Amino acid sequence: MAQVIPNAITPVQIQELRDYYDTKQVDAHTPNFSNNKNLEYHIEDDISYRIFNPVFTSLLGEHEFDTGAYKESLQPYGIHTDSRVKHEQIGVMLFGDTVKHNLLILCPLDSGKENKTLVFKHTSDFNPHESDETTTTINNNGLLFEDYSHCDELVTQLEIDIEYSWNAGDLLVCNRDQWHCSNYFKVNNDTKNFLIFFIA
Numbered sequence: 001m002a003q004v005i006p007n008a009i010t011p012v013q014i015q016e017l018r019d020y021y022d023t024k025q026v027d028a029h030t031p032n033f034s035n036n037k038n039l040e041y042h043i044e045d046d047i048s049y050r051i052f053n054p055v056f057t058s059l060l061g062e063h064e065f066d067t068g069a070y071k072e073s074l075q076p077y078g079i080h081t082d083s084r085v086k087h088e089q090i091g092v093m094l095f096g097d098t099v100k101h102n103l104l105i106l107c108p109l110d111s112g113k114e115n116k117t118l119v120f121k122h123t124s125d126f127n128p129h130e131s132d133e134t135t136t137t138i139n140n141n142g143l144l145f146e147d148y149s150h151c152d153e154l155v156t157q158l159e160i161d162i163e164y165s166w167n168a169g170d171l172l173v174c175n176r177d178q179w180h181c182s183n184y185f186k187v188n189n190d191t192k193n194f195l196i197f198f199i200a
Contacts, residue, residue, distance in 0.1 A: 001119075001121065002161045002162040002174035002175075002178065003173050004162070004164055004170055004173075005059065005170060005171040006167065007167075007170060008055050008107070009055065011168075014109055014168050014169050016047065016051070017047065017070075017109060017195070018109055018193070021037055021070045021193075024037045024038075024070070025037070028069075032074060032075060034071055034072060034075070035074070036069040037069060037070040037071075038070075039069050039070055039195060039196075041068060042065045048068075048197075055171070056105070056197075056199070059173075060103075063100070063101055064098065064100070065095055065096065065198075065199060066084065066094045066095055066199060067087065067093060067094050067095065067198050068195065069195070069196055070193075070194075070195050071194055071196060072191050073191060073192045073193075073194075074190070075150075075186070076150050076182040076184050076185055076186065078150055078151045078181055079128050079151050079152065079154065079158075079180070080127045080179065080180065081123070081126060081127055081176070081178065081180075083125040083177045084102065084200070086125055086126055094200070096199075096200025097200070098200060099200050102175060102200070103173055103175065103198070104176040104178075105171055105172070105173050105196070105198075106173075106196050107169070107170070107172075107194060107196075108168050108192075108194045109168050109195070110166055110189075110192050110193055110194070111166055112165070112166060112189075113165040113166075114185055114187070114188035114189060115183070115189065116147075116163060116165050116182065116185075117163075117164045117180060117181075117182055118148070118162075118163050118164075118183065119162045119164070119172075119174045119179075120158045120159060120161055120178060121158075121159040121161045122136075122158055122159065122178065122179045123175060123179070124177060124179070128152070129152075137157035139157070140157070141156055141158060142160075143155060143160070146184075147183045147184060148183055150184050151181055158179065161174070161178065162174075166192070
């Protein structure tokens with residue numbers, strides 16, 4: 001279900017994105033958790049459209065941007081989903097008219113095995129604690145709990161789709177209904193930077 005597109009954008013483009021977003025104001029700040037800056041892929045003059053539209057069009061064909069952001073993570077994300085239903089429920093502004101692809105596309109701007117995104121085979125419209133209790137689990141999926149110590153121990157009992165180590169300029173693509181989380185990157189880094197696109 002999840003896949004990695006290696007080196008989808010160039011080092012020059014990565015630096016261009018970093019330089020651009022360094023000059024932009026923070027649009028949403030969650031104290032001690034993340035800084036978000038608007039991603040305006042729906043505007044053809046925007047840097048994100050110029051850099052990523054040829055890549056996404058080659059990958060997906062016709063597609064609609066739903067929402068997204070440039071993010072500076074200050075803390076690791078626990079197990080969650082970014083489903084359209086959940087985004088609608090919490091009042092996220094969505095631009096897409098018709099759900100066709102229903103994808104999450106993450107583009108890291110940092111590299112290093114100390115930064116990971118873990119995607120599970122489990123899907124739902126809501127985070128695990130909001131779902132019913134019929135989640136199928138396994139005894140042990142082989143993860144080291146200390147790498148994901150910010151998560152519930154459920155993290156070691158879910159079926160893994162992919163454990164992805166970040167490389168700047170790659171794309172991690174998965175269904176936006178899939179549960180996913182980050183590793184506990186704070187052991188090595190204070191922050192990590194990425195762009196996230198949700199495609200309708």
